[in-house]
Amino acid sequence: MAKILVIEDSLDFSTFLATVLEMEGHQVTQTTRLQAGIELARREQPDLVLLDLNLPDGDGLEFCRQPDVRDMAVIAMTSMTDDSILEQLQTTVAAFFIKPIAARELHQLVRKVLDT
Amino acid sequence: MNESSDVSPLSIAQWLSTIAHELRAPLATIKGAATTVIEYPQLSRERVVGFLESIDAEADRLTDMLDFLIDLSRFQLGALKVRYSFNALLEVVEDALSEVKLRYGDRLVTVEGPDIRLLFDPRHIRQVVTCLVNNALARSAADAVVHVSISSDARRAVVAVHDTGAPTTLDRPTFEQLLDQVTRLNEPGLRSLALPVLRLAVSQAFVELNGGQLWFEREGSGNTVCFSLPMTNTVSLEE
Numbered sequence: 468m469a470k471i472l473v474i475e476d477s478l479d480f481s482t483f484l485a486t487v488l489e490m491e492g493h494q495v496t497q498t499t500r501l502q503a504g505i506e507l508a509r510r511e512q513p514d515l516v517l518l519d520l521n522l523p524d525g526d527g528l529e530f531c532r533q534p535d536v537r538d539m540a541v542i543a544m545t546s547m548t549d550d551s552i553l554e555q556l557q558t559t560v561a562a563f564f565i566k567p568i569a570a571r572e573l574h575q576l577v578r579k580v581l582d583t
Numbered sequence: 584m585n586e587s588s589d590v591s592p593l594s595i596a597q598w599l600s601t602i603a604h605e606l607r608a609p610l611a612t613i614k615g616a617a618t619t620v621i622e623y624p625q626l627s628r629e630r631v632v633g634f635l636e637s638i639d640a641e642a643d644r645l646t647d648m649l650d651f652l653i654d655l656s657r658f659q660l661g662a663l664k665v666r667y668s669f670n671a672l673l674e675v676v677e678d679a680l681s682e683v684k685l686r687y688g689d690r691l692v693t694v695e696g697p698d699i700r701l702l703f704d705p706r707h708i709r710q711v712v713t714c715l716v717n718n719a720l721a722r723s724a725a726d727a728v729v730h731v732s733i734s735s736d737a738r739r740a741v742v743a744v745h746d747t748g749a750p751t752t753l754d755r756p757t758f759e760q761l762l763d764q765v766t767r768l769n770e771p772g773l774r775s776l777a778l779p780v781l782r783l784a785v786s787q788a789f790v791e792l793n794g795g796q797l798w799f800e801r802e803g804s805g806n807t808v809c810f811s812l813p814m815t816n817t818v819s820l821e822e
Contacts, residue, residue, distance in 0.1 A: 477608060477611070477612060479612040479616070479637040479640070479641065480608075480611050480612050480615060482633070482634075482637070483612065483615030483616055483619055483634075483637075484615070486619055486623070486626070486630065486634075487615075487619055487622075487623075490619075490622075490623045490625075490626075499725070523721055523722070546604045546605075546607035546608060546611070547604055548603075549600070565607075566607050566608070566610070566611035566614075567607065567610050567611040567612075567613070567614030567615060568611070568614065568615065569614060569615075569618040569622075570615065570618040570619045570621070570622040570623070571618065571622055573615075
């Protein structure tokens, strides 16, 4: 079982993520804001962070620039398909996916990142 | 304003990119909810119903967004029609708020104002209120109250939507300025502003079609977005 932090501003999408992760036996904490996510990550030291890139209070990738949390394993979640953004993600985070994603793909990706 | 204008291929490409991004959000929830129900048959009935409700709500949202796009294109082509009728403004505002509450659940939105009836297209004004309140809720902290007030004088009725979010630099944006702003929102971190600006553009277009104006007021903290409707041809509810 891993401790996973979900930073996602869509409550419905966050509920989907949390349900899949909990059904796979993980312990999940959720927040809809970037700043709250950074604080939760500092406090709870999760094994993995699921990070939306478009958050109401800033660019999700700002999370990866915070000195005390930037080494955490992060799966970025985005709706953007621009090459420049995807290239940036390849060098910044452990993995990423473009929304939408199916439940099975999600838990397979999470397992893969946790296993590495 | 609503005549066809010179739009560069780059602007159209940026527009399409922004819109495609916005359409992915409801699709993400629909796909996620449906595959979760399929993948985990042991989920409780309550949770399954919750996911089905999400699918239903997001399908409605997708439909709304497509209607937005159709309306915007009609507006730009000068083909958007106003279907005037006498309506109680407060009733239309409350109707819009009940729709917003379906999405934001327990977020607090208050409304006050006199019962006045005037001529406008209720579909347009319901959409404007929905857009402005959605923007206000998205800008504000989760526990903040969004307040909608209605006032009137001899010339016009004014609906003001106040939130406590970070103050905007906008003042009295034109439809063209708002559309132009959407095309500049392709950077990470800024793209979350695309839908709010689109909502403002739609609101601006609808308010103007109904003979009113839209503007920002920056007194005190937060933002107040106001729109007016002309009081010509009004009748009192007491009559």
